[in-house]
Amino acid sequence: MNRFIIRILLATAVAAAAGACVKEDRERHDPIVRLAFEPVMHTRVRSAAGDAGDAGDAGDAVGTSFGVSVWQLPEELAWETDQQSALPLLDAARLVRDGERWLPESGNDWPSNRYTLTCIGFAPYEAAAGCDATYGVRFEEVDTSTDPGDLRYTLPQTDLVKSHNGGVVTLPLVQALCEVDFRVRGVNGYEDTEVYVRSITLDNVGIRGDFRSLPAPTWTLRGNNAPLTLFEGEIRLEYAPQETGSTLRLIPQELNSTVTVEYEFLAPTGARLPQSDTTEPVERTLEAGRHYTFTLAVSPAGAEVIPELPDQTTESEAKP
Numbered sequence: 001m002n003r004f005i006i007r008i009l010l011a012t013a014v015a016a017a018a019g020a021c022v023k024e025d026r027e028r029h030d031p032i033v034r035l036a037f038e039p040v041m042h043t044r045v046r047s048a049a050g051d052a053g054d055a056g057d058a059g060d061a062v063g064t065s066f067g068v069s070v071w072q073l074p075e076e077l078a079w080e081t082d083q084q085s086a087l088p089l090l091d092a093a094r095l096v097r098d099g100e101r102w103l104p105e106s107g108n109d110w111p112s113n114r115y116t117l118t119c120i121g122f123a124p125y126e127a128a129a130g131c132d133a134t135y136g137v138r139f140e141e142v143d144t145s146t147d148p149g150d151l152r153y154t155l156p157q158t159d160l161v162k163s164h165n166g167g168v169v170t171l172p173l174v175q176a177l178c179e180v181d182f183r184v185r186g187v188n189g190y191e192d193t194e195v196y197v198r199s200i201t202l203d204n205v206g207i208r209g210d211f212r213s214l215p216a217p218t219w220t221l222r223g224n225n226a227p228l229t230l231f232e233g234e235i236r237l238e239y240a241p242q243e244t245g246s247t248l249r250l251i252p253q254e255l256n257s258t259v260t261v262e263y264e265f266l267a268p269t270g271a272r273l274p275q276s277d278t279t280e281p282v283e284r285t286l287e288a289g290r291h292y293t294f295t296l297a298v299s300p301a302g303a304e305v306i307p308e309l310p311d312q313t314t315e316s317e318a319k320p
Contacts, residue, residue, distance in 0.1 A: 122173075
C-alpha cells in the first residue's frame with residue numbers, strides 16, 4: 001500500500017481516537033442530565049400548640065397538576081442582577097409525573113454546566129393565566145363564590161446548577177389564597193332550648209380578583225364586595241363548638257363584614273320559630289396561606305362572634 005495513503009489512514013485514526021477522548025472527557029465533566037422537578041406542597045397546623053407542620057410530596061395532592069417556567073443564564077451571571085439577559089427554556093410548561101419525579105411534557109435536558117437555571121412553578125396548571133419573568137405567576141378573574149381550587153406558586157428558584165441534587169429542582173409551592181371556616185355553639189342559660197342553625201353568611205366580602213407573584217405576591221380585588229354563604233343545612237347546637245363542615249377559600253383582604261345567621265329554636269309548644277340575626281362586624285386581616293376559624297354563639301337572644309384564640313393556622317415551613 002502506498003505510504004502516503006497509510007499516513008492518511010493513520011492520521012485519520014489518531015484524529016478519531018482523539019475526538020472520542022475529547023467527547024468522553026466532556027461527557028464525564030458535563031454529563032447529559034434530564035431536567036426534573038419535585039413539587040412540595042406545604043401543609044398546615046391549627047395553632048402554635050398543635051402538631052408541627054411538614055412539607056408533603058406532591059403525590060399527596062390527588063389530581064393536582066403542575067406547571068413551570070424556566071430561564072437560563074451563563075454561569076458568571078446572576079438572576080438578581082442580570083435577569084434581562086436570561087433566555088427562556090420553558091414557557092409555562094406542563095409537568096408530567098415519572099415515578100418520584102415530575103418532568104416537562106417536552107422532555108427537556110439540562111443545558112451545559114456553563115449555564116444556570118431559574119425556575120418558577122405553579123399549580124394547578126390549568127388555573128394559571130401565565131408565568132413570566134416580569135409578573136411571575138398570574139391567576140386572573142379568580143371567583144371564590146365557587147371553589148377556585150388550591151392556587152399555588154413558587155418564588156423564583158434562582159441560579160440553580162445541574163450538579164446539585166441529581167438535576168432535580170425542588171418547587172416549594174405556597175398558597176395564594178387563605179381559608180375561612182365557622183364553628184357554632186350554644187349559650188349558657190339556654191341548655192333546655194333546642195336551637196338549629198340553618199345558614200351562615202359573610203355579608204360583605206371581596207370574592208373576585210387577580211393575582212401576580214412578582215415583584216411581590218399581590219392580589220387586586222375586582223368589582224364590588226358581595227355576600228358569601230359559608231354554610232347551608234341544619235346543625236342542632238350543643239354547648240361545645242361544632243364544625244359546620246364548610247371551609248372556604250378566600251382572596252386575602254382586609255375583612256370588615258357582619259355575619260348573618262339564619263336559625264330556628266323550639267318553642268314550648270313544639271313549634272320551630274325561625275329567626276335571623278346579624279352580628280357586629282368581624283374585622284380581620286386575611287393573609288395568604290393562613291386558615292381562620294371563627295366561632296358563633298347562637299341562642300334565641302341572638303348571635304355573636306366569639307373572640308378568636310390568639311394563634312391562627314399558619315402554613316408551615318418546609319423542612320430544610
